[in-house]
Amino acid sequence: MASYQWPLSSSPKPEVLSNFESVFAGSSTLNLELNKVMLDIKSPPPHPLVAASILSADFGRIAEDCRDILDKGADLLHVDVMDGHFVPNLTMGVDMCQALRKHFPDTYLDVHLMVEHPDQFVDMFAKAGANLFAFHVEAAKPMQDTSVDADRLIDRIHQLGMHAGMVVNPPTDVQAIEPWLDRLELVLIMSVNPGRSGQQFIPEVLDKARWVKDRIKPSTRLEMDGGINSQTAIAAVESGVDILVSASALFGAADRVEVIRQLHHIGS
Numbered sequence: 001m002a003s004y005q006w007p008l009s010s011s012p013k014p015e016v017l018s019n020f021e022s023v024f025a026g027s028s029t030l031n032l033e034l035n036k037v038m039l040d041i042k043s044p045p046p047h048p049l050v051a052a053s054i055l056s057a058d059f060g061r062i063a064e065d066c067r068d069i070l071d072k073g074a075d076l077l078h079v080d081v082m083d084g085h086f087v088p089n090l091t092m093g094v095d096m097c098q099a100l101r102k103h104f105p106d107t108y109l110d111v112h113l114m115v116e117h118p119d120q121f122v123d124m125f126a127k128a129g130a131n132l133f134a135f136h137v138e139a140a141k142p143m144q145d146t147s148v149d150a151d152r153l154i155d156r157i158h159q160l161g162m163h164a165g166m167v168v169n170p171p172t173d174v175q176a177i178e179p180w181l182d183r184l185e186l187v188l189i190m191s192v193n194p195g196r197s198g199q200q201f202i203p204e205v206l207d208k209a210r211w212v213k214d215r216i217k218p219s220t221r222l223e224m225d226g227g228i229n230s231q232t233a234i235a236a237v238e239s240g241v242d243i244l245v246s247a248s249a250l251f252g253a254a255d256r257v258e259v260i261r262q263l264h265h266i267g268s
């Protein structure tokens, strides 16, 4: 695989994969290749990472399109799960994640849950091979009158061997996520209102990125999602973002290699 990975560990069982061993114990349906190196999101990356949001991939040839984007340098795949309630749109779910894991055993799968009840899907996504389970603060207590308890959900995500991510929408005050900052492997700042790809970047969210960056541990990644292209990504990276999610600007590019190269080189 040509995509950039770091660090080049000599360990035969990277942390993420060894965690999956327990999740997949007894499973014969998924054949993980334990000797390959999985992206280690807990190490600060030497340059911004590119998360290819498969929402803009060609759904008629999804594996080929994902292979193409990874071969051209994308670092991880971002999987947008929408339930038609938390956001009006319906997209993909557990089966897509499982299929991606089967075809890309060594690729980090970043699953972004835009659903009302993320807690109902956490075990399923772990079993399907997700590496990161990111849920919205707007779907949990106390912002929502719901049974979704963020502390319990983070506990469960970690028990299942996944990384925990919390997501904040543009209209939401970023301080809403403060109680959980120490427990997260990733914070995702939405730079569009979630629901579809191809929307315009909202620059006002850059202040939130700076606020988060000042408060997270070096092992916690800061991701931005929505309207990211090689222009808007410059301000995002300057504000502390180290994982850039891109759907339309990446899958729709005439020259995908060049777009990924530009994103990787921001700040250097």
Ligand code: DX5
Residues within 6 Å of the ligand: 053, 055, 056, 078, 080, 112, 192, 193, 194, 195, 196, 197, 198, 199, 225, 226, 227, 228, 245, 246, 247, 248, 249
């Ligand atoms: C929006 C999704 C994004 C979306 C990004 O609800 O969470 O991941 O696919 O699309 P672009 O990069 O086209 O704005």
Ligand code: ZN
Residues within 6 Å of the ligand: 053, 078, 079, 080, 112, 225, 245
């Ligand atoms: Zn997303």
